[in-house]
Structure formats: C-alpha cells, structure tokens
Amino acid sequence: MGDTTTRSTLAATLPSSVPVALVLASASVRSFSSSLRMNVLRTLGASVLVWSEALAVIFLLTAFDGIAGWSTAEVLLLLGIADAGLGLGMLLGEPLEPPTFSQLLRDGRFDQVLTRPMSPLLWVIVNDVQIRNVGRVLAGLAIATGGAGAAGVSLTPAAVALVLGAITAMATIVVAILAIGAAITMWTIEGTEVLNAFTYGGATLSGWPLQIYSSALRAVFLWVVPVGAAVYLPTLRLLDREGIGIANQDLLPALPLLVAAFCALAVVAWKAGLRHHTGAGG
Amino acid sequence: MSALTGLFRAGFRHQAAFRFALVSGLLTNTFFGLVRTAVFLAVYRSRDEVSGLELADAITYVWVLQAVFATVWAPWLHEFPTRVRSGEWTAELTRPGAVLPRHLAYDLGRTAAVLVLRAPLPLAFAAVVFDLHLPTGIAGVLALLASLALAAFAASCLRLLLGAIAFWTPDFRGVTSLLFGPIFLVSGFVIPVEYFPHALRTVATLGPLGALIRAPVAVATGRLVVGSLVLQVAWAALFALACHLVLRRATERMVVFGG
Amino acid sequence: MIVVDHLSKRFGRRAGANDAVDDVSFSIGAGEFVGYAGPNGAGKSTTVKMLTGILVPTSGTARVAGLVPWKQRREVSRRTSVVFGQRTQLWWDLPLADSFDLLHRLYRTSPVDHARDLDHLVEVLGLGPFLRQPVRSLSLGQRMRAEIAAAVLPRPEVLFLDEPTIGLDVEAKASVRDFLAERNREDGTTILLTTHDTDDIVRLCRRLLIIDHGRIIADDSVDAMRERFGGRRRLVVDLVDDVPLEVEGATTEAAEGHRRWLSFSPEDTPAPEMVARVLRTVEIRDLSLEPPDLEDVIRRVYRGEAGDEPT
Numbered sequence: 133m134g135d136t137t138t139r140s141t142l143a144a145t146l147p148s149s150v151p152v153a154l155v156l157a158s159a160s161v162r163s164f165s166s167s168l169r170m171n172v173l174r175t176l177g178a179s180v181l182v183w184s185e186a187l188a189v190i191f192l193l194t195a196f197d198g199i200a201g202w203s204t205a206e207v208l209l210l211l212g213i214a215d216a217g218l219g220l221g222m223l224l225g226e227p228l229e230p231p232t233f234s235q236l237l238r239d240g241r242f243d244q245v246l247t248r249p250m251s252p253l254l255w256v257i258v259n260d261v262q263i264r265n266v267g268r269v270l271a272g273l274a275i276a277t278g279g280a281g282a283a284g285v286s287l288t289p290a291a292v293a294l295v296l297g298a299i300t301a302m303a304t305i306v307v308a309i310l311a312i313g314a315a316i317t318m319w320t321i322e323g324t325e326v327l328n329a330f331t332y333g334g335a336t337l338s339g340w341p342l343q344i345y346s347s348a349l350r351a352v353f354l355w356v357v358p359v360g361a362a363v364y365l366p367t368l369r370l371l372d373r374e375g376i377g378i379a380n381q382d383l384l385p386a387l388p389l390l391v392a393a394f395c396a397l398a399v400v401a402w403k404a405g406l407r408h409h410t411g412a413g414g
Numbered sequence: 415m416s417a418l419t420g421l422f423r424a425g426f427r428h429q430a431a432f433r434f435a436l437v438s439g440l441l442t443n444t445f446f447g448l449v450r451t452a453v454f455l456a457v458y459r460s461r462d463e464v465s466g467l468e469l470a471d472a473i474t475y476v477w478v479l480q481a482v483f484a485t486v487w488a489p490w491l492h493e494f495p496t497r498v499r500s501g502e503w504t505a506e507l508t509r510p511g512a513v514l515p516r517h518l519a520y521d522l523g524r525t526a527a528v529l530v531l532r533a534p535l536p537l538a539f540a541a542v543v544f545d546l547h548l549p550t551g552i553a554g555v556l557a558l559l560a561s562l563a564l565a566a567f568a569a570s571c572l573r574l575l576l577g578a579i580a581f582w583t584p585d586f587r588g589v590t591s592l593l594f595g596p597i598f599l600v601s602g603f604v605i606p607v608e609y610f611p612h613a614l615r616t617v618a619t620l621g622p623l624g625a626l627i628r629a630p631v632a633v634a635t636g637r638l639v640v641g642s643l644v645l646q647v648a649w650a651a652l653f654a655l656a657c658h659l660v661l662r663r664a665t666e667r668m669v670v671f672g673g
Numbered sequence: 674m675i676v677v678d679h680l681s682k683r684f685g686r687r688a689g690a691n692d693a694v695d696d697v698s699f700s701i702g703a704g705e706f707v708g709y710a711g712p713n714g715a716g717k718s719t720t721v722k723m724l725t726g727i728l729v730p731t732s733g734t735a736r737v738a739g740l741v742p743w744k745q746r747r748e749v750s751r752r753t754s755v756v757f758g759q760r761t762q763l764w765w766d767l768p769l770a771d772s773f774d775l776l777h778r779l780y781r782t783s784p785v786d787h788a789r790d791l792d793h794l795v796e797v798l799g800l801g802p803f804l805r806q807p808v809r810s811l812s813l814g815q816r817m818r819a820e821i822a823a824a825v826l827p828r829p830e831v832l833f834l835d836e837p838t839i840g841l842d843v844e845a846k847a848s849v850r851d852f853l854a855e856r857n858r859e860d861g862t863t864i865l866l867t868t869h870d871t872d873d874i875v876r877l878c879r880r881l882l883i884i885d886h887g888r889i890i891a892d893d894s895v896d897a898m899r900e901r902f903g904g905r906r907r908l909v910v911d912l913v914d915d916v917p918l919e920v921e922g923a924t925t926e927a928a929e930g931h932r933r934w935l936s937f938s939p940e941d942t943p944a945p946e947m948v949a950r951v952l953r954t955v956e957i958r959d960l961s962l963e964p965p966d967l968e969d970v971i972r973r974v975y976r977g978e979a980g981d982e983p984t
Contacts, residue, residue, distance in 0.1 A: 163767075176588075177591025177593075178591065181594055187599060188599055191611065192457070192605045193457075195465055195609040241760065243757070244757065244761075247750050249779065250779060325435060326438040328442050333442065333446055
C-alpha cells in the first residue's frame with residue numbers, strides 16, 4: 133500500500149495550492165468529458181438556438197427596417213450581450229435552477245452539502261458547472277461582435293471592456309436571480325417556472341431597446357432586477373445613443389451599484405432559505 | 415377504442431395534477447407575451463401592414479403562441495426517449511394492441527390538459543388588454559378549435575419522432591438540442607413565418623412545421639382558413655405515417671439487437 | 674462533547690403542529706459510543722441534522738465540541754463528520770481516489786497525515802481493489818466502506834452515523850462494525866449511531882437513547898435497559914436424562930430431546946436464584962441464560978410496558 137496506489141488522478145494534475153473551488157469545478161468538467169459526444173452536441177445546440185434567435189431578429193427588422201429608430205445591427209449588439217450574459221450566468225448558476233435544485237433538496241444531497249466546511253452556494257455552483265452553456269456564450273459574443281462591427285463601433289479597448297463588463301453584469305444578475313429561485317425552492321420544494329420569466333425572459337427583454345416597453349416594465353428591469361440596465365446602458369455608451377427617460381448614458385456609472393444591490397438581496401434571500409431549510413424527509 | 419379514451423383521460427389527469435407548475439407556467443407565458451407584444455407595437459408604430467400582417471394579426475400571433483407554446487415544447491419532452499434508453503419502454507411492446515395509438519392517446523391527453531388549463535387565461539387576458547384579431551362566428555371558433563387540435567396532434571407526433579432518436583443513439587439529447595433551434599425558427603415560434611425571406615417563407619408555410627403554429631394563427635386571424643386546415647390534415651396524416659414507420663423500424667431493431 | 678438542551682424542531686408554522694423533535698435534552702461525553710433508536714419518523718434524523726447544522730431548531734440549544742452547529746456551521750463541519758447511509762458524500766462520476774483527494778483539499782488536512790491515514794484506511798477497510806473505479810460502479814458494501822473512510826479522513830472529533838449498515842450483507846456489516854469499534858477505542862472518536870439494526874447497538878454501543886414521537890423516552894446503558902425492560906428471560910437447559918422438568922417460578926416453553934427452554938420473570942425470581950433452583954431440581958449437562966432480545970426490549974420501551982420512568 134504505497135503512496136502511488138492511493139494517489140488520485142486529480143492530485144497528479146493539480147497542485148494542492150489550487151483553491152478547492154477550482155478543483156471541484158475541474159471535477160465537474162470531467163463529467164462533461166465522460167459523455168463527451170452528447171455534451172459537445174448540446175453545446176452546439178445551445179449555440180444554434182441563439183443563432184436562430186438572431187436570424188429571426190434579422191428577418192423581422194429587415195421586413196420592418198429597424199425598431200424604434202434602432203438598426204438591425206444595433207439590436208443584434210443588444211441581443212448578443214444579453215445572450216452571452218445569460219449563457220455565462222447559466223454556466224455557473226444552472227444547478228440552482230428549480231428542477232435541478234429541487235431534486236438536490238429532495239434526495240438529500242443538499243443536506244450533505246451543508247455538512248461541508250464551505251459556502252453551500254459556492255459548493256452547489258462549482259460541483260455542477262454546465263459547460264454546454266459555453267455554446268450560448270460564444271454565439272452571443274460572436275453576434276455582439278458582428279452587430280457592433282456592422283453598427284460602426286470601433287474596436288477600442290474601452291469598447292471591449294464595456295461589452296465584457298455588460299456581459300459580466302448580466303451574468304451576475306442571472307446567478308443572483310437563480311439563487312433567489314433556489315431560496316424560494318427551499319420553501320416550496322417543488323420547483324417553480326416563474327423565475328424563468330426573469331432569467332430567460334430577462335434576456336429576451338433586454339435583447340430589444342428598452343424604450344419599446346411600458347414605463348412599469350422598464351422600471352422593474354432597471355431598478356429591481358437590473359438585467360435591462362446591465363445590457364442597455366453599456367450599449368447606449370457603445371453606440372453613443374440617447375436612451376429613454378432616466379435610462380441614459382449618465383446612469384451607466386450606477387450600474388455596479390444596481391448589480392451589487394440586487395446581489396445583496398439575493399444573499400439575504402439565500403440566508404433566509406437556509407434558515408428555513410427543512411431537510412430531506414426522514 | 416375505450417382503451418384509448420382511457421389512456422387519453424389518464425394522460426389528461428397526469429398533466430393536470432401539476433397545479434403549481436401550471437400557475438407558474440401561466441405567469442411566465444404572460445410575461446413573454448408582454449415582451450413580444452411590445453416588440454410588435456414598436457415595429458408597427460408607423461406602418462399599417464407588413465408582409466400581409468396587420469398589428470392585430472401580429473399581436474394575435476403572440477398570444478396564440480403563448481397559449482399553445484407548452485403543447486409543443488411540452489415539459490415531458492424528454493420522458494419518452496429517457497424511458498427508451500433505460501429499457502423501461504420495452505414493456506409497452508408486451509401490452510396488447512398497437513403501440514403507436516396508445517402512445518399518442520396518452521400523449522394527447524397530456525397535451526389536452528396543458529391546452530385546456532394553460533391556453534384560455536393568457537388569451538382572455540390579451541383579448542381584454544389588446545386589440546386581437548379573433549374569430550367571432552361559431553364557424554370561425556370551431557375552425558380554430560379544429561386547427562388547435564390538429565396542431566396538438568402534429569406536435570405529439572413531432573415529439574415522438576424526436577424522442578425516437580433515442581432508439582439509435584444514447585446521445586439523443588445532444589441530437590435533439592441541435593434540432594431545436596431550426597425547428598423553433600422555421601415553425602414560427604420566434605417570429606411569424608410571414609416575415610421570412612420569400613423561399614424560407616414558402617417552405618415554412620407549406621412544410622410540416624407550418625402545422626404547429628402558423629396554421630392555427632392563420633385560422634384564428636381568418637386568413638386562408640380552409641387552405642390552412644387542409645394542409646394541417648394532410649401533414650397530420652403524414653406525421654402519423656412517419657411515426658408508424660419509425661416505430662416499426664425501431665422495434666425491429668430492438669428485436670434484433672436486444673432492448 | 675455533545676450537549677443538547679431542550680431542543681425542539683417543528684415543521685410548518687402552525688402552533689400545535691407536530692413537533693418532529695420535542696424538548697429533547699441529553700449529553701454525550703468525549704469518547705462515548707451511543708446508539709440512537711426509535712421508530713420511523715420519531716425524530717432521529719431531525720436531531721442529527723440539527724446537531725450537524727443542517728437544520729435550525731425552533732427552540733432550545735445544542736453544542737457540539739463547544740460550538741452551536743447552526744450558527745458555526747462551517748467550524749462544526751470541520752470537526753465532525755456525518756454518514757447518511759442512503760446518500761453518498763462521494764463524487765459519483767470520479768474514481769474513488771479522487772473523492773479522497775478532494776476531501777483532503779476541502780478539509781485542508783496535512784499531506785503527511787492524509788497519506789498515512791488514507792493508507793491505513795485502504796488497508797483496514799480493504800478499499801485497494803476499487804480505488805480507481807468511479808464511485809457509481811461500486812457495490813453497496815464497497816461504497817459504504819468508502820463512505821466511512823471518507824467520513825473519518827478529516828479526523829473528526831464526533832462522528833454521526835445514520836443507518837450505516839442498512840442493506841449491507843453480513844460480511845460488509847461485520848467489517849463496518851469492526852472498524853467503527855476500533856475507531857472509537859483507539860482514537861477516542863465520539864460516535865452517535867442512528868440505526869434500526871439492534872445488532873449494531875448490541876455490538877457497538879454501551880449506551881442507548883430511545884426517541885419516540887419526538888421525545889426521549891429512555892436514556893441508559895444498554896445493560897441497564899435490558900435489565901429494566903427485559904421482561905421474561907429464557908434459560909436453556911440440557912438434561913442428563915430425558916425427564917419431566919418442573920421449576921417453581923418458571924414455565925417450560927419448549928422441549929426437544931434432552932433440551933428444555935424455560936422462561937421466567939426476573940422481577941419475581943432473579944436470574945442467579947433461578948439457576949440455583951434448576952440445579953437443585955435436576956441433574957444437568959449444560960445450561961445457558963439468554964440475554965433479553967434488545968429488539969424486544971426496545972419494543973417494550975415504546976409501549977411503556979415495564980420499568981420506571983427514565984431519569
């Protein structure tokens with residue numbers, strides 16, 4: 133019984149100085165390669181779905197010659213950012229989605245997570261990183277890049293930073309929405325589809341210029357669940373366009389605050405969920 | 415026949431039991447409907463008619479789409495292929511009677527539950543809030559109901575065909591996910607097919623996927639009612655035939671290679 | 674090591690709703706090996722979940738290794754381990770060795786200690802042959818041995834075991850029990866064992882807590898509990914000659930050749946007195962006194978049939 137027989141394949145590849153969260157994430161990447169063909173196909177599928185959506189936007193706006201004064205290219209920039217952000221958020225947050233998380237609660241795996249010396253939220257995320265969402269991220273990035281190019285945005289470092297910042301903000305909010313959803317699932321146990329309205333629905337909504345919506349809908353997605361702000365405000369700056377009402381380029385510096393405030397709300401909800409957590413039956 | 419109605423009813427009850435999911439599904443559907451409505455209100459601001467559709471037609475499209483969305487993209491989409499893969503489905507072959515009618519009867523029961531429980535509320539909501547283009551006479555309403563039933567049948571068959579991929583490959587989820595995007599687009603689940611470039615529009619209108627959402631919307635808005643219904647009937651028959659052939663090949667394969 | 678003080682947990686908000694755990698108090702010293710028994714839904718798992726910080730109690734308090742579990746969850750999870758028999762704490766798709774490596778990183782155990790502990794565990798629990806296999810491919814017996822290895826690797830001060838032998842075959846049960854007994858004896862690990870299997874308790878625990886309807890209804894040493902709740906006991910006697918046997922205070926339950934099964938109430942006739950009476954009455958070749966069946970004892974405790982109120 134020497135050291136060699138008990139040593140894991142992980143230990144052989146990853147030095148012990150690598151943070152444990154990353155090691156866990158790399159372990160979940162391994163399960164991607166355990167059914168590689170299917171996962172590669174699903175990654176492509178996620179990508180194709182976004183491209184189909186973009187194609188529909190192109191068809192529609194070609195037939196109508198733009199929307200609310202925005203050209204097809206400009207709308208594609210919005211759509212690309214929204215989808216890349218959603219994809220990145222899902223890449224991390226998908227295990228928090230109602231059906232998956234509800235299963236985690238019911239079969240008692242979440243109880244097990246709570247006996248670990250680590251943040252349970254981080255644990256749930258890194259243990260089941262859904263690589264196939266990379267397909268959505270890449271398609272979103274490509275569409276955003278194409279849209280920006282066609283809209284005449286020059287590729288300066290500032291422009292790249294704005295796009296990446298917008299995607300990060302969107303992804304952060306998506307994870308926060310999913311965390312709130314998971315907290316709700318700790319009460320209801322049965323998963324609920326309602327949160328889809330904010331994640332997938334939020335991405336769909338922010339793929340269009342915000343001025344097309346009623347002021348009430350706009351307010352919700354600017355101030356409460358700021359996915360609208362995350363995509364729209366940076367895009368206004370990129371295109372140097374007028375926004376609508378208070379949702380203007382001047383509001384861009386406030387975006388980090390809006391995102392932070394929403395994350396704080398998610399943390400409060402998650403903590404309340406943990407306090408309420410009733411464990412798996414038995 | 416009574417066995418099939420029994421299965422239909424059982425399928426209905428099965429799906430109707432998910433009340434909680436039902437309510438949340440309604441809210442989500444309504445939200446997506448509002449977003450899509452805003453898009454059409456914006457593009458039609460300075461236009462009366464584009465590609466043969468008026469604003470009221472487009473908004474009717476949105477809400478009919480929200481009403482029937484879950485009947486096509488059913489939450490149980492992956493159940494059949496998963497059972498095929500696990501070998502559980504083989505038990506179906508040992509039961510008396512043809513497999514396909516039983517499968518479709520149960521699946522249509524579930525679809526009917528989703529349609530009956532999820533469609534009326536968003537439609538009624540939209541009819542009150544927006545200016546929709548819905549049939550007013552008895553004949554129009556009956557035509558719409560017939561069209562919705564045919565669409566549900568076609569959707570059931572489409573799900574079976576997609577699920578049957580599992581007979582040939584364990585990577586069925588990968589293959590189907592690759593097909594979702596094109597099916598979504600061509601069947602008109604993202605925007606009405608009328609706005610497509612000419613060639614694609616023809617394919618989408620006359621092809622099998624046109625039976626899912628394009629035809630019911632056309633019937634609802636009173637455009638090409640008879641033509642759309644005839645097309646739907648034809649495609650429903652072809653869908654059923656395709657299901658029959660695919661299932662036969664699949665079961666032959668299972669007998670040869672083992673379940 | 675564990676102090677539980679008026680701990681209650683109620684699910685649902687309505688007052689008067691069923692309390693899963695109702696005003697439970699007990700304490701367990703360092704190095705004890707305590708059994709925790711009770712019918713399904715009596716509150717066993719709920720208690721364990723509160724002691725491991727999974728659930729927050731409705732009222733009352735508890736300390737494990739001096740810490741309040743639901744407030745200092747991470748610190749407590751560093752110093753305790755839990756094994757839920759029906760669930761896995763291992764990484765399903767990874768080779769078993771990778772799970773151990775992840776735990777080592779997670780609990781930041783020293784590499785030297787980890788390597789030594791792991792080698793030892795691999796040897797005594799016989800994990801070697803399947804160390805390279807993904808966990809999902811292990812048999813239940815293999816997996817349970819791996820679970821227990823995973824639980825003790827972080828060198829916990831307290832080990833909570835929830836049905837660790839459920840579904841195991843005789844051999845796997847024996848190897849799990851031997852290991853747990855050794856761990857308790859050699860390392861002084863405090864162990865709270867929740868189980869339906871009275872054999873586990875008989876072989877491992879010196880003390881037994883019994884919970885029913887959320888309340889502790891007995892807390893005593895296993896021997897004392899047997900004595901108090903044992904009911905009638907059995908004496909098996911092998912006679913020299915096949916003769917009828919009548920002993921005062923005992924009834925003959927069965928007879929087979931030269932063997933007689935006698936039952937008696939230890940409250941009326943203490944066991945030594947009964948043995949003496951038999952020896953006075955008849956010439957015997959062999960004699961054995963069967964200990965009261967613990968399952969029977971526990972059943973009597975539930976029914977509140979015999980014995981005094983537990984203190």
